[in-house]
Amino acid sequence: MPEPVRLTTDGTQKQDPVFLKGGDELVFTLLESPVQLRLMRLKVGDKAPTKVNPDATTNEFEATFTGDGSSYAFVQSRGNLNMKLVIRETATSKDAVFDPGGGFASVRRPSIHPKGDRVCFAIPASTGQEIASVSRDGKDRKTITAGGINNWPAYSPDGKRIAFCSSREGEFDLYVMNADGSDAKRVIKLDGMQTRPCWSPDGKRLAFTWNRDGNYDIYAVNIDGTGLVRLTDHAERDDYATWHPDGKSVVFVGERNGKFDLYSVAVK
Amino acid sequence: MFEVGSFRSSLHGGLSRRSFLSAAASAPLAFGLGERAGGKTPQAKAKSVIVLWLWGAPSHIDTFDPKPNAPSEIRGPFGTIATKTTGVRFTELFPKTAARSDRFALIRSMVNFDGDHLKAGSIGLTGMLEGKDAEVPNFGSIVARHRGAKDLPSFMAIGRGNPRDVVGPMKGFGGGNWGRNYDPFLVGCSEQGETDIPALKLIDGLSPAALDDRRKLLGDLDRLNREADKTTFDKWDITQKRAYGLLTNPDARKALDLTQEKQATRDAYGQSSFGQSCLLARRLAQAGVPYIQVNWSQYVEAMTPNCDFGWDTHVFNFDLLPDRHGPIFDRVYSTLLDDLRDRGMLDSTLVVAMGEFGRTPKINGQASRDHWPQCYFSMWAGAGVRGGTMIGDSDATGSAPLTEPFTPGMVGATILEQAGMDTQARAEMRVLPGMRAIHELF
Numbered sequence A: 001m002p003e004p005v006r007l008t009t010d011g012t013q014k015q016d017p018v019f020l021k022g023g024d025e026l027v028f029t030l031l032e033s034p035v036q037l038r039l040m041r042l043k044v045g046d047k048a049p050t051k052v053n054p055d056a057t058t059n060e061f062e063a064t065f066t067g068d069g070s071s072y073a074f075v076q077s078r079g080n081l082n083m084k085l086v087i088r089e090t091a092t093s094k095d096a097v098f099d100p101g102g103g104f105a106s107v108r109r110p111s112i113h114p115k116g117d118r119v120c121f122a123i124p125a126s127t128g129q130e131i132a133s134v135s136r137d138g139k140d141r142k143t144i145t146a147g148g149i150n151n152w153p154a155y156s157p158d159g160k161r162i163a164f165c166s167s168r169e170g171e172f173d174l175y176v177m178n179a180d181g182s183d184a185k186r187v188i189k190l191d192g193m194q195t196r197p198c199w200s201p202d203g204k205r206l207a208f209t210w211n212r213d214g215n216y217d218i219y220a221v222n223i224d225g226t227g228l229v230r231l232t233d234h235a236e237r238d239d240y241a242t243w244h245p246d247g248k249s250v251v252f253v254g255e256r257n258g259k260f261d262l263y264s265v266a267v268k
Numbered sequence B: 001m002f003e004v005g006s007f008r009s010s011l012h013g014g015l016s017r018r019s020f021l022s023a024a025a026s027a028p029l030a031f032g033l034g035e036r037a038g039g040k041t042p043q044a045k046a047k048s049v050i051v052l053w054l055w056g057a058p059s060h061i062d063t064f065d066p067k068p069n070a071p072s073e074i075r076g077p078f079g080t081i082a083t084k085t086t087g088v089r090f091t092e093l094f095p096k097t098a099a100r101s102d103r104f105a106l107i108r109s110m111v112n113f114d115g116d117h118l119k120a121g122s123i124g125l126t127g128m129l130e131g132k133d134a135e136v137p138n139f140g141s142i143v144a145r146h147r148g149a150k151d152l153p154s155f156m157a158i159g160r161g162n163p164r165d166v167v168g169p170m171k172g173f174g175g176g177n178w179g180r181n182y183d184p185f186l187v188g189c190s191e192q193g194e195t196d197i198p199a200l201k202l203i204d205g206l207s208p209a210a211l212d213d214r215r216k217l218l219g220d221l222d223r224l225n226r227e228a229d230k231t232t233f234d235k236w237d238i239t240q241k242r243a244y245g246l247l248t249n250p251d252a253r254k255a256l257d258l259t260q261e262k263q264a265t266r267d268a269y270g271q272s273s274f275g276q277s278c279l280l281a282r283r284l285a286q287a288g289v290p291y292i293q294v295n296w297s298q299y300v301e302a303m304t305p306n307c308d309f310g311w312d313t314h315v316f317n318f319d320l321l322p323d324r325h326g327p328i329f330d331r332v333y334s335t336l337l338d339d340l341r342d343r344g345m346l347d348s349t350l351v352v353a354m355g356e357f358g359r360t361p362k363i364n365g366q367a368s369r370d371h372w373p374q375c376y377f378s379m380w381a382g383a384g385v386r387g388g389t390m391i392g393d394s395d396a397t398g399s400a401p402l403t404e405p406f407t408p409g410m411v412g413a414t415i416l417e418q419a420g421m422d423t424q425a426r427a428e429m430r431v432l433p434g435m436r437a438i439h440e441l442f
Helices: B117-126 B139-147 B208-212 B213-225 B232-236 B238-247 B250-255 B263-269 B273-286 B317-342 B408-418 B423-429
Strands: A014-020 A025-033 A035-044 A061-065 A069-077 A082-090 A095-098 A106-113 A120-124 A129-135 A142-145 A148-155 A160-168 A173-178 A185-188 A194-199 A205-212 A214-220 A238-243 A249-256 A259-266 B048-053 B081-082 B089-091 B103-112 B153-158 B185-189 B289-296 B347-355 B376-383
Touching: A014 A061, A014 A249, A014 A259, A025 A061, A061 A106, A069 A106, A082 A106, A082 A120, A082 B317, A120 A148, A142 A160, A148 A194, A148 B317, A160 A194, A173 A205, A194 B376, A205 A238, A214 A238, A214 A249, A259 B232, B048 B139, B048 B273, B048 B408, B117 B139, B117 B408, B139 B153, B139 B289, B139 B408, B139 B423, B153 B273, B185 B273, B213 B263, B213 B347, B250 B273, B263 B273, B263 B317, B273 B289, B317 B347, B317 B376, B347 B408, B408 B423
Parallel strands: A035 A061, A106 A148, A129 A148, B048 B289, B048 B347, B153 B185, B153 B289
Antiparallel strands: A014 A025, A025 A035, A061 A069, A069 A082, A082 A095, A106 A120, A120 A129, A129 A142, A148 A160, A160 A173, A173 A185, A194 A205, A205 A214, A238 A249, A249 A259, B081 B089, B103 B376, B347 B376
16 A cells, blocks of 8 residues: 655644645645634645635635636535535636525535536435535525435536435445436445545546544545445544545545644555 | 733743733732642542533434434434443444543433533533522532642633633633632643633733743742732732742643643644643643643634534534544543553543533434433543443433433532542532432442
């Protein structure tokens, strides 16, 4: 198993890395202070990230970008236990907002369609927690799949499918469905929670976090359930995988000596 | 001339300090007024008590009282794992804690008497029902009064402020109607291990750098001591006097300095505020502080700023727990138990982890869980607690105790007894009358 390469060194809590600009940049969420989550941009090869939205005073996290980077979506906390979906045009900073309502109402874990037509996300519902989507103007909410606790949706690179995890058959397992919610199938049955799937650039494989034997590590599997491989093996937590656009490596957040940094590991 | 500024003191060199100050002259070491001369507590099995206050209320079902055979709307999406205790399972989020279940006792039949955070929290930390409406003393205040003062405050709280919610602060955080003398001395601790003493008030002209130079510090204090008049001194409040005493006490400053620890030890606790706070709690116990309360608060929920929700997972419970709360608690609690054991301190340190109540057995309309005072858990380690035991049990859905319920009052009686206060001593202070200690723990 290849040794991961460390990309950051500050050790601060990080999450949700995603590539953009063909792999030249990473955007991730940083716990800047105990009450401030901030989107950060890191040019690969640099050590110091910069703020994506320097003027943001609310918490912003879980960014997801279209294939060409022209739009992105993220979660913005505008109140206590109240989190809204913001869809932003990169060039103009023009926002569309999907507001799940007042009080304790939230959306999380958005994934924007590669062409930006829709954004899917996890949202509580009377059926449990569903995967739903809205159009790029934050309207036209549609339920994609429901039943059990569904979370961590991810559009495939061609936008035709969504990977996600669901408790519909018991515990959190890995699923793939068509983008309209049809033909949902469990990819593989594993003991231990699976979370946060991400697609390989060719749309044939998924990297994900597996709580195997009590520790979070990164694995990859073909979408037909074959070819399960372990990508990380460390006594501390490895989580939040994202595939490099060249398909040759996966970046993840690794906990080492209690600190959190971005690492890259080669993938065969 | 005295004035107030603001900076944080890390109390050691090489770290940034923003801080604050104001003070005056010759303050006594006002760390608490002891009920017993010399603070002798010959019967105390617990030289120190560390309470890990899981504010916001953890779901008992998603942590240490899972119901794998219950319907899915109760069971939730987490798998369960075996522990070192035969027949006892935890959810898959706590593997390190499960591997150490032989070192702590678990009570699964706790009950509280209110479903409101502030009221239940006050009951939970005072043991007194009237605590939800009136100001009655925290267990720590009682121990502090019993033990009296030495070089360090007898009741210290670590966290980003005292527990509160959107309505305001919790009444039971401190001395209550005993007065501010018995409030906890509050210390903050960042995820990097920088300590922050909000109450520290220094004297005009005393630079932050002087904190690193004891000789200069004492010289400055002497000078200011001469300049100060009695009237000014008398105006100091107890927190200023405590802070002053802390500042001028090298042992106290050393206890607050996490850079004195080996890097491996600091790493083991992890770079989270809760982790470094628990390391600080261990250092304070080592330095002889009788009662330390670590408040789990805004550390894990930056996404809900300006409020202290802690474990109050009304939405996205099944995302927050595996992402933040579970991994942090599992790492920190297991490290604390290891650290105390390795230093030979576990036999003389009582560690209690608990929240103010549990969460609804049935998953709510937000795919999460709401407040449930009818049944929750507490975890006990050290000071003679029989590890590997489960005391009390809940029913098949975690809705109610199957066995005798254990109350916050009984928690308090147990803590006080281990800290050296017998029934007579409690009666003399008129606290927790008639409450029995949970002797099943020992």
